[in-house]
Amino acid sequence: MSATPALRNTPPFVLRAYDHSSHPDRMTFTPPEHIPKQPVFELSALSSGSSGGSPPPPSLRDAPYQRPVNRGSLAIALALRHIGLSGRNEVLVPAYHCGAMIEPILAEGGVPVFYRIRADTTVDLDDMAQRRTPATRVVLVPHFFGFLQPLKAVRAWCDAHDLILIEDCAHAFFGETEGCPVGTQGDYAIGSTWKFFPLNEGGCLVSFRHPMNAIRTRAPHLSEELKAVVNTLEYASHYGRLGVFNPLSKKSFHLKDWLVRRLKSESPSLAPQRRPGEISAPEDFVPAPFNSGFDPKRTTVSGSLWARWVTENASLSFIVEKRRQNYLTLLKASVNLPGCRPLFPHLPEGIVPHVFPLVMDQPMAVFGKLKFAGVPIIRFGEFLWDEMDEGTCQISKDYSRRIFQFPCHQSLQQHELNWMIQVLSAILTGSGSLPPHPDQRIP
Numbered sequence: 001m002s003a004t005p006a007l008r009n010t011p012p013f014v015l016r017a018y019d020h021s022s023h024p025d026r027m028t029f030t031p032p033e034h035i036p037k038q039p040v041f042e043l044s045a046l047s048s049g050s051s052g053g054s055p056p057p058p059s060l061r062d063a064p065y066q067r068p069v070n071r072g073s074l075a076i077a078l079a080l081r082h083i084g085l086s087g088r089n090e091v092l093v094p095a096y097h098c099g100a101m102i103e104p105i106l107a108e109g110g111v112p113v114f115y116r117i118r119a120d121t122t123v124d125l126d127d128m129a130q131r132r133t134p135a136t137r138v139v140l141v142p143h144f145f146g147f148l149q150p151l152k153a154v155r156a157w158c159d160a161h162d163l164i165l166i167e168d169c170a171h172a173f174f175g176e177t178e179g180c181p182v183g184t185q186g187d188y189a190i191g192s193t194w195k196f197f198p199l200n201e202g203g204c205l206v207s208f209r210h211p212m213n214a215i216r217t218r219a220p221h222l223s224e225e226l227k228a229v230v231n232t233l234e235y236a237s238h239y240g241r242l243g244v245f246n247p248l249s250k251k252s253f254h255l256k257d258w259l260v261r262r263l264k265s266e267s268p269s270l271a272p273q274r275r276p277g278e279i280s281a282p283e284d285f286v287p288a289p290f291n292s293g294f295d296p297k298r299t300t301v302s303g304s305l306w307a308r309w310v311t312e313n314a315s316l317s318f319i320v321e322k323r324r325q326n327y328l329t330l331l332k333a334s335v336n337l338p339g340c341r342p343l344f345p346h347l348p349e350g351i352v353p354h355v356f357p358l359v360m361d362q363p364m365a366v367f368g369k370l371k372f373a374g375v376p377i378i379r380f381g382e383f384l385w386d387e388m389d390e391g392t393c394q395i396s397k398d399y400s401r402r403i404f405q406f407p408c409h410q411s412l413q414q415h416e417l418n419w420m421i422q423v424l425s426a427i428l429t430g431s432g433s434l435p436p437h438p439d440q441r442i443p
């Protein structure tokens with residue numbers, strides 16, 4: 001993805017939660033990712049180039065009330081603003097979370113109260129009930145990694161106590177479970193379109209229940225509109241997805257980077273040297289500081305025209321079928337690997353995964369090796385909110401450390417998927433020899 005927004009844009013509470021400055025000497029270099037972590041723009045993935053398969057399952061696009069925004073976290077903030085939090089209203093959130101779910105609550109004046117999840121990532125409703133107080137107003141429930149959780153009981157509980165349910169569909173743009181299409185159980189649902197569509201930004205606040213006419217947003221500036229297009233094309237060019245335009249686009253984007261560096265008087269970042277095939281990572285490697293990308297100043301800016309166009313014109317069948325197919329390939333490849341187990345060993349009908357989550361036995365023994373081999377790993381919940389009581393939920397604490405997510409998005413090509421599987425297998429079995437990465441195969 002393009003660079004995350006500068007840390008100076010984040011409010012002080014973000015820095016306190018994620019600041020790595022206590023390790024000033026530690027390396028925060030982020031190794032290059034040899035295959036794309038996110039969907040990549042390709043003309044062939046638009047509707048006209050659709051695979052013509054079966055109709056896609058339900059999606060957030062079906063909601064009658066829609067508010068496109070720039071990110072899922074902004075959609076959470078906008079929903080809270082529409083609800084109108086007052087005083088010190090409490091918002092129930094899962095103990096397994098990321099900063100992008102908590103920062104909007106604080107920005108809107110709410111107080112996050114953390115509830116437990118079960119091992120299958122569903123809500124622990126008994127625990128949630130115990131944490132309800134007279135100040136509780138809102139409940140946020142995510143569908144982790146795209147695996148929709150049954151929400152009928154949570155919905156009924158919210159109705160019984162006059163609470164507002166926000167269905168967090170950042171990982172689940174599509175699907176249905178127990179006859180309930182995604183997004184229909186929440187008073188509001190939020191989506192993170194850039195996780196499912198070939199975009200570098202994009203989110204949505206939708207509702208199947210409440211009109212949202214009172215929400216006032218402004219259109220992005222022209223420079224923001226242009227940036228949205230350029231960032232998407234730059235990512236596509238980086239992974240060689242622009243067909244005949246690849247050579248020219250690569251040169252143009254290199255020139256652009258050079259100019260930007262000159263203007264900012266920066267030197268290119270220096271990657272540590274390692275021998276070809278070597279899979280060990282420097283011992284003092286720590287991940288780069290986390291930045292959720294939430295910028296409260298953008299809560300009332302609507303999504304870019306480009307993001308809307310891509311979301312409306314992408315082939316949904318292609319996205320859905322490819323993601324399911326890639327998930328099943330990763331599942332088959334990983335069941336016999338030592339030192340890990342798939343979090344969800346079955347892919348039910350109607351589920352469209354965001355990623356492939358693997359529970360690692362020795363996460364820290366393999367994390368640096370995988371990163372340095374160039375495998376894109378997503379670690380949802382790696383940094384839990386530092387003001388949450390340590391003992392709130394052992395499962396969340398464990399998952400925060402042990403679950404790594406691997407991409408299964410629609411833009412992965414077969415040789416990229418195979419490469420990722422070979423690297424994972426080499427590292428987990430300790431065989432030590434890594435296959436050449438996909439960039440090395442491009443002349």
Ligand SMILES: Cc1ncc(COP(=O)(O)O)c(C=O)c1O
Nearest residue numbers: 071072073100142168170192203
């Ligand atoms: C469960 C969940 N909700 C909300 C968000 C916020 O989405 P975005 O990154 O689009 O701001 C994220 C981000 O990863 C998430 O994982």
